[in-house]
Amino acid sequence: TGKELILAVETSCDETSVAVVRDGTEILANVVSSQIDTHKRYGGVVPEIASRKHVESVTLMLEEAVRAAGIRLSDLSAIAVTQGPGLVGALLVGVVAAKTLACALQIPLIGVHHIAGHIYANRLVHRLDYPLVALVVSGGHTELVHVPAPGVFRIIGQTRDDAAGEAYDKVARAMGLPYPGGPHVDRLALEADEAVPMPRAWLEPESYDFSFSGLKSAVLAAINQAKMRGDVLHPASLSKGFQDSVVDVLVEKAIRASKAYGAKQLLLAGGVAANKGLREALAARCEQEKLALLVPPLSLCTDNAAMIAAAAFLKWEAGELSELDLKAEPVLSL
Ligand code: KG4
Numbered sequence: 001t002g003k004e005l006i007l008a009v010e011t012s013c014d015e016t017s018v019a020v021v022r023d024g025t026e027i028l029a030n031v032v033s034s035q036i037d038t039h040k041r042y043g044g045v046v047p048e049i050a051s052r053k054h055v056e057s058v059t060l061m062l063e064e065a066v067r068a069a070g071i072r073l074s075d076l077s078a079i080a081v082t083q084g085p086g087l088v089g090a091l092l093v094g095v096v097a098a099k100t101l102a103c104a105l106q107i108p109l110i111g112v113h114h115i116a117g118h119i120y121a122n123r124l125v126h127r128l129d130y131p132l133v134a135l136v137v138s139g140g141h142t143e144l145v146h147v148p149a150p151g152v153f154r155i156i157g158q159t160r161d162d163a164a165g166e167a168y169d170k171v172a173r174a175m176g177l178p179y180p181g182g183p184h185v186d187r188l189a190l191e192a193d194e195a196v197p198m199p200r201a202w203l204e205p206e207s208y209d210f211s212f213s214g215l216k217s218a219v220l221a222a223i224n225q226a227k228m229r230g231d232v233l234h235p236a237s238l239s240k241g242f243q244d245s246v247v248d249v250l251v252e253k254a255i256r257a258s259k260a261y262g263a264k265q266l267l268l269a270g271g272v273a274a275n276k277g278l279r280e281a282l283a284a285r286c287e288q289e290k291l292a293l294l295v296p297p298l299s300l301c302t303d304n305a306a307m308i309a310a311a312a313f314l315k316w317e318a319g320e321l322s323e324l325d326l327k328a329e330p331v332l333s334l
């Protein structure tokens with residue numbers, strides 16, 4: 001071995017992405033076609049439309065990735081694909097494309113868990129040191145994962161209702177902000193001088209789980225009460241109240257988990273890792289605690305296929321290959 005080229009396909013939600021990565025670390029190409037503009041007018045991702053858009057772009061993305069990487073298909077060692085979790089119709093498009101390629105090229109297929117991909121996005125830019133703890137926060141996920149060794153994942157906490165990004169998007173929508181609302185709420189929160197007080201869901205003292213739906217309801221109630229009083233809440237103060245609550249809980253639990261599991265590094269991953277408030281608060285706490293914090297660049301935080309190739313490389317090394325009857329799994333445990 002030595003120079004293994006893996007081509008990966010990611011279509012779990014609203015990004016069609018294809019990447020070529022060498023030895024799990026060196027990105028030769030990572031092309032992403034986002035459907036956000038299409039879904040924007042509906043205020044969220046419409047699954048049926050997502051599937052159709054993936055069908056339209058997956059072949060184009062494949063051609064573009066191979067061209068950008070400057071490789072021939074015959075140079076590839078394996079084809080990786082996001083197997084789940086995600087929207088079933090969307091996942092299917094990637095799975096069929098990947099199987100077809102693996103079959104035509106007579107090379108192995110490697111099914112990858114989407115969250116493993118988000119975590120291993122960090123390996124494209126950082127050297128990982130185990131044991132580590134990863135905080136995965138996106139539109140579909142909020143998980144604290146203990147990673148004792150390469151490719152070994154133990155979920156130690158997860159959301160009991162809304163994902164963090166989902167709560168951001170719903171609160172933003174109630175405030176009349178465009179989809180996806182996370183970045184807008186983040187920006188407004190940073191402009192605010194004061195915060196509308198909001199509750200924090202700590203749950204049981206020992207729990208690493210999260211809950212954001214109560215907070216979301218509190219924000220919606222505050223908006224409605226202000227409306228009834230004939231007054232409007234300042235969007236910046238409201239955003240800050242919401243964001244402070246989300247960030248406090250995420251940071252506190254991530255730090256506590258890192259200490260409890262003797263983590264050498266805390267990894268941040270997923271679309272919400274782009275949040276400036278979260279990054280700053282985590283960086284400050286990690287510095288206090290003398291804990292190494294790894295955050296991928298923004299382009300690798302949101303859904304992309306390079307992270308899938310990075311996670312697939314570990315499976316390749318371990319000989320964990322998939323069969324050609326691999327199924328798209330909308331619900332899949334890590
Ligand atoms: O990982 P991702 O691209 O897709 C999923 O797998 O869900 O994450 C998208 C999510 C959206 O909910 C979006 O609002 C959120 O990440 N997001 C943010 C920020 N940037 C993106 N949330 C808060 N602050 C941000 N700056």
Ligand code: ZN
Pocket residue numbers: 114118138270271302303
């Ligand atoms: Zn994702």
